[in-house]
Structure formats: C-alpha cells, structure tokens
Amino acid sequence: xxxxxxxxxxxxxxxxxxxxxxxxxxxxxxxxxxxxxxxxxxxxxxxxxxxxxxxxxxxxxxxxxxxxxxxxxxxxxxxxxxxxxxxxxxxxxxxxxxxxxxxxxxxxxxxxxxxxxxxxxxxxxxxxxxxxxxxxxxxxxxxxxxxxxxxxxxxxxxxxxxxxxxxxxxxxxxxxxxxxxxxxxxxxxxxxxxxxxxxxxxxxxxxxxxxxxxxxxxxxxxxxxxxxxxxxxxxxxxxxxxxxxxxxxxxxxxxxxxxxxxxxxxxxxxxxxxxxxxxxxxxxxxxxxxxxxxxxxxxxxxxxxxxxxxxxxxxxxxxxxx
Amino acid sequence: xxxxxxxxxxxxxxxxxxxxxxxxxxxxxxxxxxxxxxxxxxxxxxxxxxxxxxxxxxxxxxxxxxxxxxxxxxxxxxxxxxxxxxxxxxxxxxxxxxxxxxxxxxxxxxxxxxxxxxxxxxxxxxxxxxxxxx
Amino acid sequence: xxxxxxxxxxxxxxxxxxxxxxxxxxxxxxxxxxxxxxxxxxxxxxxxxxxxxxxxxxxxxxxxxxxxxxxxxxxxxxxxxxxxxxxxxxxxxxxxxxxxxxxxxxxxxxxxxxxxxxxxxxxxxxxxxxxxxxxxxxxxxxxxxxxxxxxxxxxxxxxxxxxxxxxxxxxxxxxxxxxxxxxxxxxxxxxxxxxxxxxxxxxxxxxxxxxxxxxxxxxxxxxxxxxxxxxxxxxxxxxxxxxxxxxxxxxxxxxxxxxxxxxxxxxxxxxxxxxxxxxxxxxxxxxxxxxxx
Numbered sequence: 054x055x056x057x058x059x060x061x062x063x064x065x066x067x068x069x070x071x072x073x074x075x076x077x078x079x080x081x082x083x084x085x086x087x088x089x090x091x092x093x094x095x096x097x098x099x100x101x102x103x104x105x106x107x108x109x110x111x112x113x114x115x116x117x118x119x120x121x122x123x124x125x126x127x128x129x130x131x132x133x134x135x136x137x138x139x140x141x142x143x144x145x146x147x148x149x150x151x152x153x154x155x156x157x158x159x160x161x162x163x164x165x166x167x168x169x170x171x172x173x174x175x176x177x178x179x180x181x182x183x184x185x186x187x188x189x190x191x192x193x194x195x196x197x198x199x200x201x202x203x204x205x206x207x208x209x210x211x212x213x214x215x216x217x218x219x220x221x222x223x224x225x226x227x228x229x230x231x232x233x234x235x236x237x238x239x240x241x242x243x244x245x246x247x248x249x250x251x252x253x254x255x256x257x258x259x260x261x262x263x264x265x266x267x268x269x270x271x272x273x274x275x276x277x278x279x280x281x282x283x284x285x286x287x288x289x290x291x292x293x294x295x296x297x298x299x300x301x302x303x304x305x306x307x308x309x310x311x312x313x314x315x316x317x318x319x320x321x322x323x324x325x326x327x328x329x330x331x332x333x334x335x336x337x338x339x340x341x342x343x344x345x346x347x348x349x350x351x352x353x354x355x356x357x358x359x360x361x362x363x364x365x366x367x368x369x370x371x372x373x374x375x
Numbered sequence: 376x377x378x379x380x381x382x383x384x385x386x387x388x389x390x391x392x393x394x395x396x397x398x399x400x401x402x403x404x405x406x407x408x409x410x411x412x413x414x415x416x417x418x419x420x421x422x423x424x425x426x427x428x429x430x431x432x433x434x435x436x437x438x439x440x441x442x443x444x445x446x447x448x449x450x451x452x453x454x455x456x457x458x459x460x461x462x463x464x465x466x467x468x469x470x471x472x473x474x475x476x477x478x479x480x481x482x483x484x485x486x487x488x489x490x491x492x493x494x495x496x497x498x499x500x501x502x503x504x505x506x507x508x509x
Numbered sequence: 510x511x512x513x514x515x516x517x518x519x520x521x522x523x524x525x526x527x528x529x530x531x532x533x534x535x536x537x538x539x540x541x542x543x544x545x546x547x548x549x550x551x552x553x554x555x556x557x558x559x560x561x562x563x564x565x566x567x568x569x570x571x572x573x574x575x576x577x578x579x580x581x582x583x584x585x586x587x588x589x590x591x592x593x594x595x596x597x598x599x600x601x602x603x604x605x606x607x608x609x610x611x612x613x614x615x616x617x618x619x620x621x622x623x624x625x626x627x628x629x630x631x632x633x634x635x636x637x638x639x640x641x642x643x644x645x646x647x648x649x650x651x652x653x654x655x656x657x658x659x660x661x662x663x664x665x666x667x668x669x670x671x672x673x674x675x676x677x678x679x680x681x682x683x684x685x686x687x688x689x690x691x692x693x694x695x696x697x698x699x700x701x702x703x704x705x706x707x708x709x710x711x712x713x714x715x716x717x718x719x720x721x722x723x724x725x726x727x728x729x730x731x732x733x734x735x736x737x738x739x740x741x742x743x744x745x746x747x748x749x750x751x752x753x754x755x756x757x758x759x760x761x762x763x764x765x766x767x768x769x770x771x772x773x774x775x776x777x778x779x780x781x782x783x784x785x786x787x788x789x790x791x792x793x794x795x796x797x798x799x800x801x802x
Contacts (some may be wrong), residue, residue, distance in 0.1 A: 094631060102633055120682045276733050279575070287722060288579050289637055289659075289781045298631040306672075309660045315735045317566070323739055339740065342560035345697045346671055402543025402665040406567040409799045410787075425723045427577065444607070446728045452721070479546075479745060480568050481734065483728045507798050509542070 082126040089127070091134045094301060096243025097218050099138060104131050105154030106297045109247040111240055113218025116141030117166065120136035120238045120247040120295075122158030123148055123189050131158060132165040142171040146166070147215055148179040148204060149249025149297065151186045151234045151264065159202035178213060179204035180226045182234030186264060225281075227251060231258060231297075233265025234291055239281055246281055248274075250297035254310055257340070257347045257359040258368055268318050268366040275311035279304060313343050321367050323361075331364050400427040403508075407476040408489045415445055415486070418470040419493075424462040426451045428508070431491070433471060437484070447473055447486045450508050464502060469493050523649045523682050525609060526596050528715035531589030531652050532708045537791035540588050540707075542798065547746040548596035549762030550755075558668055558698035559761060563671045563743050565667025566736035571727035573735060578722035582661035583639045584676040586750075587689055589707045589748075590613035609644065609651075617720045622653050629656050651680040663693065663703065673698035678725050685711035701764045752787055754780040 054374050089103040091110070101108040104123030108131060111118040117139050121132050135143075141165025159177060166175050184207040188197045190375060213224040220242030227235040231250040238247040251274040260266040278294065282304035285291035294302040320339040329337070340356055342350060348356035383466040403409060417435025429449040437443045449455065465471070472492045478485030488508050531538060539548075549562060560764040560777040570576045581590055591614040598608040598621075609622040620639040629641050640658040644651050655676040663670045674695035681688045694702045730736075756778040765771050772779075791797035 136674045288575055301635045303635060304575065305659055310737045315733065316737045319737065320739060345557045401567060401570045404543050405546045405666040423725045425725060426721050430725065430727050480566060485728055505751050509794060
C-alpha cells in the first residue's frame, strides 16, 4: 500500500513538473513547501532530489560540479543544501538537456555558486543544441531566456571531458533521444553516471519531438548507458546511475527500461508496417503490459501521448526507410 | 550400534543432498520443445565451459541443407565436471554429432543437449556424453 | 545514545542456523526444470502481467547478455532454488540477535535480515536483488518484510514481478524442517497477495561451494535485440491446456484460480489425460524430467 501511495505521489510531482517543462515556463513554486533531499551516491558524488529533475553534485578540494540546476524558484534552497557539503566555488555545471526542470536554476546558480576563490563564473557546459534552443525564439510565446542562463561552454563533438576533484568527468552527447541536445555525464572515479531524462524509471520516456527527440535515439541512448555502466557483481551495484527523475539505479534497472522501450518500439514498427492508423494503434493498447508500471491516464504525459509521440517518431523513420 | 546407524543414515542423506546443487536458471519447457528431438552433424566452433550453462556452437546444415550456426545448451560447469567433462574435452574443429531438444524460436537455431558424440580420429579419442541438462 | 536505544536487538527465540537443503514435494516441476509455457494457474495476475507473459520469449535470457548472470530475487530464491545456509549475528556485549544472514548457492546470493528494529531505507534508495529485510518474532515464527527489490519474476515463463512489490515471509522451524510461507504483494502485476510455501530439511553435510557466472555470446543476435512475441502472436499458449486436459481459461490465471472453489467450477471442463505424459514423477532434481515415471 505504501508503495502504491508513493508511486501516486511521484506521479503527481511528475505531472506538476512536466507541465512546466512542456509549457516552457517556470512553475509557481513556494520553496517553503518543497522538501529537498541530498543523498550520497558514491565516491565524491551526491544527488539532490525534489527540485524538478535530479541534480547531481560532485564535491571535493577543487569545489563543486553540478549536473543540472533544477527550477529557478528553488535555486537558493538548492544552493543551501549544497553548501552543507562544500563551501567552495561552483566551477562546473553541465546541463543534460534544455528543459526548465533541469536548467531553470542556471542563472541563479551561476551567481550563487561564485565565492572569493572563484577565478571566473562557472563553466556551464551543454551540447550546442541546448544553447541554440535557449538563445532562439521560445515556443508557445514564452518569454526569452536571459543570457545569464545560457551555456557558456557548449560542445559540438561526440564527447567533452574535464578533470575535477581528482576524477575525470566525461560528457557524452546522445543525439535525438529525449531531445536533440541530450548529454550523459560520467564521473569516472566515483563511478556514477547522470543520464538526464533519457532514463526516467518511474515513467514512459518523454520523446520531445518538437525539440528533436526520437524513439530510436532514445533506445540508442539507453544502450549507450548500458555500455558505460559496469556492475560490481551479478548485475548489481558498480556504476550507479542517477536518472533524470526517480530513485537511484544501476545497470540492471536501465536494462529493464531499455527492454521496455525496445519491445514497444518493435510492436509499433510492426503495426505501422501493417498500415495501422494512430487511432487503431492506441485502441490495440500496445503498452498494456507496462502501463501499470510506467503509464498515466491523466496529466501532461499520458500513455496515449507517449504512444502518439513514438508512433509519429517511428512513422517518419519507417516511411523514409521505404 | 544405534548411534552408528544414525550416523550412517545422516551421512547417506547428506551425500544425497550435497549432490543437489540447484539454481534453475530458466524454464526448459518455455525455451525448448521438450517432446521433440533434432540431430545435427557438423563442426564445433566454440566450447563455452561456464556457469550458468555451458554452450557449444556448431556449424552444421539445417533440414534444408543450409549451413547454420547452432547454439547448443549444455550443463553448468559443475554438472559437466561431475560427468568427467572438462574444458579440454572438446576443441574447435572437432567433428560432432549432437542430439537434443530444438528451441522454440527457429531463428535462434538453438538446442538443449541430450547427447554429443565425437568420433575417434587420428589425433583425438572418441568422446561421448549423454544425459539430462539441468 | 538515543539512536542506539531506538535500535533494539532481539533475543533469538528460534535458531534457524544451519545448512538447509530444499525439498520439492510441492510444485516440483515448476521449481526444478521449470514451468510450462502458458501456465499461469494459481497466480493472481492482472491483464498487464498476462500480456507480459504472453509476449515473453524465453530466449531473452540468452540474447540479452545482462540477463545471463541475473540472480533470482529474494522472493524467487525462497522457492528453494539453491541450497541455503542461515546463520546468526549476535551482539557481543548484549548477546542479543542483531540479524540473520542467508547464503544461497544460486549466484552466491546473500541477504541480511535485520532484527534490531531499524527502519527500511527511503524510497529513493537503490534496489537490490535481495532487497532490504527486517524481521519480527510472532511467537516462535519469524515474520520478515522485504522491500527495495529489483524487477524479477513470479514464474520463469515470463510472469513478471515489479520493483514495487513487498515480500513477506513466515519462517517456522519444526525440528529438522524449515517451512517458509511467502506472501508477495505487487500493486503493478497482482490483484491479490500471492501466497506460496516451501520446505527445507537440515543437511549438516551440505557443502554449498561457489557459483560463479560469466557472460558469453550464448545465442548471438545483434546488440540491443530483446526477444519477444508480438501481441497475439505467441503460438504456444494453448499447449499447456491441451497436455493437461484443462480448459484454456483456467490456464490464464487470475485470483479465482488460487482458490479450491475454482476446481469445482471447472470440474465439468477438466478432462485429464488417461495416462500421464509429462513430468509424471518429480520429487527431486534427479527424477524430475519430462519423461520420468
């Protein structure tokens, strides 16, 4: 019963934040009503949960590195939690993708993260498509994003890396997965991988077609995560995985999620080849066996919306294959 | 006398149960047609002696004469070891004749071993194994 | 000091210490060689679980490399799939029981059952194959609650068990026998709790040894392949009903099939074969095969 209530609570939180993401707006949040939880993952890496997407925090003698910055209204509260771990400057921030539940706190954290030891503002790393989308006209008539929130260290090659707090940090671009600007961030010595919203174990993946997302890219991204992760023993532990939302995971958890997306993809490809319309596909319930684990019937990202996005994503590819 | 008999009874029971090393990795009925058999005659390409299941990969023609690579599931290392089968028992290049249950997915060309025979050659003795893969 | 007082270890009321060998007089064919394809009888599964099992291709365990060394979860382990060792951890100062530990042959699985009243981890904590277990005494019976389990299975023909499940066990020792009654509650795949029992006998001479597991290209397929039947395309689902003379609907599982009243309901449609043809004898590993009689 507790697990069911916990899942319902998670879904409510997800719907609230997903609404903000899709509407490209900062939600109205009262920080006093939000509980943030900082948990140690392993090595030098921690995760801050409750502020939009999961925020990865790496701390050490060099200062602080972060993956994502959560929502703007919670930036001060998030920074206060980080300061309980380390009082050094925020030197690196990596945005895993463009959505506001992961980037909303950028401008504020860029300011709050500076200390007397700072030699300059934090390096805000993101794949170049994130900068393109932030700096261009905003969809749905949303106001422009201030330049202070833009990445100042965008990358164009398949990977970018830097050395910080005695470990290599490797950033991998995953093309056209959740969006067209997704990054995975691997803390090599701590053996922790931050995945952004490529991997969200509580819900079907959001395939943001408008921002270059695709089902095939999502599957490639999940396979890339599985290639990077190494379990300690019998498929457990070893590389810890911080998903975009949800609990701490390892490779075995990613494998289950990858299998789900792959199996649903295979079903939809078959249905598309048989000439089924979107309505016919929805009526056939191709995700029934996974709906009780990942699905939703209401809110901003429902099962139907996932099926529709996947159908459209695969239809484009399938037609072009013909 | 009673204590001796009791000791022997316990020892006998222990001997039986220590042989029972079970972990039941997957369901054989779900994976194979247990009521059917297939025989292949070909060349061993790889012998994976391991847990949870050993495998031999064999190049042999299917029933249409088309060469396939067959994946033949065998016992765990422990089971084979008890049967006197070691990593050295078979080598890539050996001519083997295998009988077993065919897998349910025909694309995988998969067999659950029931027997394997390597006829004697000038350089290798005859090898035979017959049993139940657990 | 205050925290130490909160965690109060128990005195052991029954000692489960020992080497235990599984007994297979219950559900032998399912637990040993494995369940028949399409057999969902006596499982209180919902439509989601049924579809997952219907579309399951058993080759997945070979083709997905990460499944080859995937252990049984704590719940499936207790189906007796592996020789078991249990021992106690005693606090040196108070001589009170802090925990029971279990070790099982299969995948060298080890579990700690905390007896000191500590709470379960928060929801965001990682899940493991053995989960997080705490135990309390109910007279001489030990009741164990396990959470934080990874995704696993209820039956090895594709019937899944989610990571939201709560696993409860009741351990009862009577002389040299251990009876374990298990209850699985899974809000994702079950409509009611699944209750099963397994028995073990004390085996002082048991030598468990090391399991070990190595990934290998068992059945080579392109990377990322996940074998599955398309919905409605599994041609084997009616085999089980035919072999055992059961009405097909009975094999589809559901809570109703757990109860003795269901046998009366299908009495007119159940036509067992005149002669047993499959798994006719199954009391141990050595006699539980398709054609054993």
